[in-house]
Amino acid sequence: MREVAAHAGVSVGTVSHVVNRSQKVSEDTIAKVSRSIDALGFVRNAAARQLRSGRSSSLGLVVLDTANPFFASVAHGAREACDEAGLSLLIGDSGTEEARESKYLDLFAEQRVNGLLVTPSGADLSKLEGIASRGTPVMLVDREAGGYSLSSVTVDNAAGGRMALDHLIAGGCAKPAFVGGPFTLPQVSDRARGARERAAESDLDMAVFETGELTILAGRSIGERIVSLPEEARPDAVFCANDLLAVGFMQAVIMFSALRIPEDLALIGYDDIDYAFSAIVPLTSIRQPADLLGRTAVESLLAENASGEQIHRDEKFTPELVVRQSTRAV
Known part of the structure; x- marks a missing residue:
């Protein structure tokens, strides 16, 4: 200088x-x-400034999968909010692995970030709770705190599951199925729970097919399995836990069967990523406000940081049904 x-x-x-x-x-x-x-x-010299101030001018964001367009949109919203606040955003991809998530949390702690935005991969949030108790604000993104002393910005996934089944049932579907996994992810289990509740209220049995991942390849694999079932055992409607699964499932239907979407098999996804609109058969989906989730998470965390008080905030958005050609007309 x-x-x-x-x-x-x-x-x-x-x-x-x-x-x-x-x-x-x-x-x-x-x-x-x-x-x-x-x-x-x-x-x-950012390191020297951090030593003086005790904090960097960055926030850390850890998501489950940066290749998933939903999390890319979350990161986009968070980055825009950081830009407006004069902050940088450091992004880590846990790959749904708790060990990798823990490494990023340690790395960001070493960087003395001003706060952490995290979509946790496991059920135990005690490490995040400990980080928050030591003075670094933590905001859960797309995940409820579930009894832990942490703030969160989420979407009502159970309501989204009920919404999906309501739409399929209104279109005349009588044999719905849920495809998704792993069920250790609360987002998946909550969507399945909401769908089960609505199916039960309509006196319908809902088959459940668990996948190991929320990817296009996992959707195609389970799709091949389902379309090969005999007609009496095959569902007439499938609700996928996210759009990537639904796109892969659609590929399997088109490539490996003579079934028609939606005439023989209605299909609905979750997230409403760009792939949903541009699929071969445009995909009906439950829209999450991904960009808004990221932005709100940053704004809420900064507000908590500025207040100097550990007052935990929980904000929950309501998802929205977006109807396209992959489901039957209501």
Whole structure:
């Protein structure tokens, strides 16, 4: 900073104000200092600033799968909110593995992030609760706290499951099935629970097919299995726990059977990612406000951080049914 100050012909304090935006400086002075910064290749020492302030200018986000467009949209909303707050967003992909998630949490703790946004992969949230108790705000994203002292921003997944079954039943489906997994993920189990409740209220049995992953390949694999069932055992409607599964399932129906969607088999997904609209048969889906989830998580975490109080907030959005050609007309 001394070299920049000498090059620009200003004080070190002025350079500091320009770099840290800590005090109003004239536009001419900002331009002069900026030219010197560019000329000298100056980079601010973030580590030194963290030592002084005790915190970095970053938030950490850990999601289950960055390849899933739903989580990409969550990250997009979070990043936009961070940009507006003058913060950076560090992103980690746990791959639904608790050990990998723990590594990212440790890494972000070493970086002294201003807060953590996490979609946990396991049921035990005690490590996150411990991080929060030591002064680093933690916000659960797309996951309820379930009795832990943590804040959360979620979608009502059980309501989404009921919504999906309501739509399938209204379209005349009598043999619904649920496809999804693993059931250790609360999002999956909650969607299945809501669907089961609505099926039971309508005196229908709902078959359940558990998958190991929420991917297109997993959807195609279970789809091959279901379309090969004899007609009397085959469902006439399938509710998939997310759109990736539904897209893979649709591929199996088209590639390995003569069944028609939705005439022979209605299909509905969850999330309403771009793939849903652009599928061969446009996919009916339960829409989650993914971008809004990410944005709200950041804004709520920063509000909690600014208050200095550990007051836990839980915000829950209601999903929305988006009807397309993969289900029967109501």
